[in-house]
Amino acid sequence: MQAVNEGNIKIHVEDLKKSFHKLQVLRGISTDIYEGEVVVIIGPSGSGKSTFLRCLNHLEQIDSGKVVVDDVDIFDRKTNINTTREKIGMVFQHFNLFNNMNVLRNLMLAPVDLKKATKEQARAKALEMLERVGLADKAENFPSQLSGGQKQRVAIARALCMEPDVMLFDEPTSALDPEMVGEVLQIMKALAADGMTMVIVTHEIGFAREVADRVLFIDEGCIVEEGTPEEIFNHPKTPRAIDFLNKVL
Ligand code: ADP
Ligand code: MG
Numbered sequence: 001m002q003a004v005n006e007g008n009i010k011i012h013v014e015d016l017k018k019s020f021h022k023l024q025v026l027r028g029i030s031t032d033i034y035e036g037e038v039v040v041i042i043g044p045s046g047s048g049k050s051t052f053l054r055c056l057n058h059l060e061q062i063d064s065g066k067v068v069v070d071d072v073d074i075f076d077r078k079t080n081i082n083t084t085r086e087k088i089g090m091v092f093q094h095f096n097l098f099n100n101m102n103v104l105r106n107l108m109l110a111p112v113d114l115k116k117a118t119k120e121q122a123r124a125k126a127l128e129m130l131e132r133v134g135l136a137d138k139a140e141n142f143p144s145q146l147s148g149g150q151k152q153r154v155a156i157a158r159a160l161c162m163e164p165d166v167m168l169f170d171e172p173t174s175a176l177d178p179e180m181v182g183e184v185l186q187i188m189k190a191l192a193a194d195g196m197t198m199v200i201v202t203h204e205i206g207f208a209r210e211v212a213d214r215v216l217f218i219d220e221g222c223i224v225e226e227g228t229p230e231e232i233f234n235h236p237k238t239p240r241a242i243d244f245l246n247k248v249l
Helices: 049-056 081-085 103-113 119-132 147-159 176-191 205-211 231-235 239-248
Strands: 009-020 023-034 037-043 063-067 088-091 166-170 199-200 214-219 222-227
Touching: 009 049, 009 199, 023 049, 023 063, 023 166, 023 199, 023 214, 023 222, 037 049, 037 088, 037 205, 049 063, 049 166, 049 199, 088 147, 103 147, 147 166, 176 199, 176 205, 205 231, 214 231, 214 239, 222 231, 222 239, 231 239
Parallel strands: 037 199, 037 214, 088 166, 166 199
Antiparallel strands: 009 023, 009 063, 214 222
16 A cells, blocks of 8 residues: 555545436545545446546536545536546546547547647657557557457557546456456556556456555445455455455455
């Protein structure tokens, strides 16, 4: 466990509640995510993990509570959400690449559209990020020509092109064939080692043990238990966490 809790709070979450129609999905989540911290979220299917991640960059509206990123309340009506969103990269289970564009275009799109970079700058950055995920030779390929693992590495590179200072990952390896999981986790490990602030929903417990500073166990829209990987995986305290871990370990 690194001494990350000494640092600055990057994302402050306070009593976050969120429903879809009558279904209350988040029932009052509070936590602080520190700069450089790697937080892994585990929990049963349907417990609200994806919804929680999506609230962190305002992909969802909330019922009540607060999400504060770098001291900016992102649900305040006066906040320009695009400024905050640019700082937060997101990687999804199903890659969400644009299949009608080659890899390079996928990577250049957001920086150019959002006027963060000229085409030349965006191209240079894209090539640098492809290098970083080991896919410099795939710049001209289309997503359909890539394996699942390669697609996910492209998706990570695409997020990095916006120079985010937080990365959210929603089950980034769940859609991959087993032999491709490692290459994606490897990239994520390298990002963590570089000091990126990361919030990761994953069922990869081995990875979580190795990389997480803190693990949150979410069930039925609440943080039921949190602690270091050692605490959560080796000494879970609540019956719900014990039951869940018995199923996945
Ligand atoms: P998890 O990621 O932990 O599996 P989710 O956050 O995806 O859980 O979903 C939590 C609950 O909210 C589930 O019951 C799901 O069906 C419901 N839900 C998620 N997104 C929507 C939506 N857009 N509209 C209605 N219900 C939703
Ligand atoms: Mg989910």
